[in-house]
Amino acid sequence: MLEQLEKIEQDALSALEMMDDQEALESWRVAYLGRSSPLMAVFDQLGQLPKDERPAIGRRANQVKQSLELKLDEKTEKLKQVELRRALETERLDITLPGRAVSLGRLHPITKTLRKVYQIFAEMGFQVYLSRDVETDEYNFQLLNFPPHHPAREMQDSFYIEGEFEEDNPLLLRTHTSPGQIRAMREYSAANPQDPPPVRIILPGMCYRHEQVTARAESQFTQVEGLAVGKTITFSDLKGTLSDFNKRMFGENVRSRFRASYFPFTEPSAEVDIECFVCGGEGCPVCKRTGWLEILGCGMVHPIVLQNGGYDPSIYTGFAFGLGPERITMLCYRIEDIRYFWANDIRFLEQF
Numbered sequence: 504m505l506e507q508l509e510k511i512e513q514d515a516l517s518a519l520e521m522m523d524d525q526e527a528l529e530s531w532r533v534a535y536l537g538r539s540s541p542l543m544a545v546f547d548q549l550g551q552l553p554k555d556e557r558p559a560i561g562r563r564a565n566q567v568k569q570s571l572e573l574k575l576d577e578k579t580e581k582l583k584q585v586e587l588r589r590a591l592e593t594e595r596l597d598i599t600l601p602g603r604a605v606s607l608g609r610l611h612p613i614t615k616t617l618r619k620v621y622q623i624f625a626e627m628g629f630q631v632y633l634s635r636d637v638e639t640d641e642y643n644f645q646l647l648n649f650p651p652h653h654p655a656r657e658m659q660d661s662f663y664i665e666g667e668f669e670e671d672n673p674l675l676l677r678t679h680t681s682p683g684q685i686r687a688m689r690e691y692s693a694a695n696p697q698d699p700p701p702v703r704i705i706l707p708g709m710c711y712r713h714e715q716v717t718a719r720a721e722s723q724f725t726q727v728e729g730l731a732v733g734k735t736i737t738f739s740d741l742k743g744t745l746s747d748f749n750k751r752m753f754g755e756n757v758r759s760r761f762r763a764s765y766f767p768f769t770e771p772s773a774e775v776d777i778e779c780f781v782c783g784g785e786g787c788p789v790c791k792r793t794g795w796l797e798i799l800g801c802g803m804v805h806p807i808v809l810q811n812g813g814y815d816p817s818i819y820t821g822f823a824f825g826l827g828p829e830r831i832t833m834l835c836y837r838i839e840d841i842r843y844f845w846a847n848d849i850r851f852l853e854q855f
């Protein structure tokens with residue numbers, strides 16, 4: 504039995520020499536250490552041996568088993584190293600190749616315009632005031648002095664929100680940023696109702712209109728509202744501020760023109776044009792041969808609106824304005840169709 508064990512060990516070790524990959528090692532393990540290997544047969548026969556032979560044979564069989572297992576582990580480790588070295592030699596890495604370009608994101612053109620607008624008004628001392636997108640009829644229209652049957656209130660112009668609401672005061676998506684004027688003035692005046700502080704803010708945000716979508720009109724667009732309220736504000740301040748804004752936005756030499764207009768929440772009201780920067784005022788397709796481009800609406804805050812905001816119109820005056828970043832961006836980059844902005848087409852967005 505002892506010689507038999509000797510031979511099992513010899514055979515196993517010399518067979519192990521020949522194994523040269525992990526798969527071969529596994530079949531070697533099955534053959535020499537597996538259930539039906541000669542070594543396991545020795546363990547199985549131990550019980551039938553004479554009592555005095557059992558300890559020596561048993562001890563020897565265990566030694567052989569341990570030594571084969573050890574050699575198997577060593578060989579496995581050795582083969583792993585060999586395979587790793589082979590992989591390193593064949594899979595060469597050319598570290599002189601240029602790296603892969605990282606594709607950079609970029610700002611949406613409207614975001615760029617908005618940031619420039621914020622920057623210009625920040626330099627003039629205007630703070631950004633964020634108001635809500637979901638409004639009530641009261642704030643969006645009534646408090647802004649819209650007459651009860653004003654056409655802008657008709658169903659087709661607003662997205663109304665279904666649900667419970669007070670009679671005559673449904674919820675809707677704001678159709679302009681102007682209701683933020685009332686919210687801001689009420690917040691400012693609530694802080695000191697006897698002597699409310701002056702206001703100098705811009706209110707940017709998304710607006711929504713239930714209208715036919717065309718190249719010139721989207722159902723969703725941004726606006727930047729402006730509001731200045733104080734005890735000595737005049738129409739000259741309005742003209743000075745907006746002419747200066749136009750210069751900073753469109754160029755030092757740009758000329759501005761104020762045309763009388765109508766908005767329910769301002770009196771007097773005006774629309775502001777700049778001299779066409781495409782043709783320099785000569786007349787071209789961009790300015791529709793007029794030489795002027797309409798940029799924004801503005802006016803002196805209506806006394807009723809001041810009153811609704813908690814500012815006594817016999818003491819306070821103010822000016823307000825509203826501009827459309829989409830329109831400004833379209834003029835600056837000669838974009839022909841407003842629908843590009845929110846169509847999420849990467850070919851459009853990559854150009855900015």
Ligand code: DAH
Nearest residue numbers: 679681800801802823824825
């Ligand atoms: N809310 C107006 C609109 O959506 C824009 C506007 C015009 C805002 C004149 C103003 C303003 O504050 O004074 O068409």
